[in-house]
Amino acid sequence: MSAAHDRRPSVERVTEPAATHRSSSRFGTDPYVVSVPAAAKLLGISKDLAYDLARRGELPGAFQLGRRWLVSLIRLRAAIHGPEDDRAQDAG
Numbered sequence: 001m002s003a004a005h006d007r008r009p010s011v012e013r014v015t016e017p018a019a020t021h022r023s024s025s026r027f028g029t030d031p032y033v034v035s036v037p038a039a040a041k042l043l044g045i046s047k048d049l050a051y052d053l054a055r056r057g058e059l060p061g062a063f064q065l066g067r068r069w070l071v072s073l074i075r076l077r078a079a080i081h082g083p084e085d086d087r088a089q090d091a092g
Helices: 036-043 045-054 073-081 084-091
Strands: 033-034 062-065 068-072
Touching: 033 036, 036 045, 036 068, 036 073, 045 062, 045 068, 068 073
Parallel strands: none
Antiparallel strands: 033 068, 062 068
């Protein structure tokens, strides 16, 4: 090995993109927000329909960050399943 090679700075690469960072929320390993196409996949609808719903304010939890649309999973799940307290009362 040459002396020049030994002087190169060590560079660590980040292999996990920021968009895949997971939370340790009450939902386990789910992210807090997802893209509109990911929300569409969860709902079983097309991404075009999901974007249309988001623009019209009809996709629960959808919000715009700059030009990008994102969806809060907490709000989306609450709209689909209702408040957690209601589910707990129904089960008991």
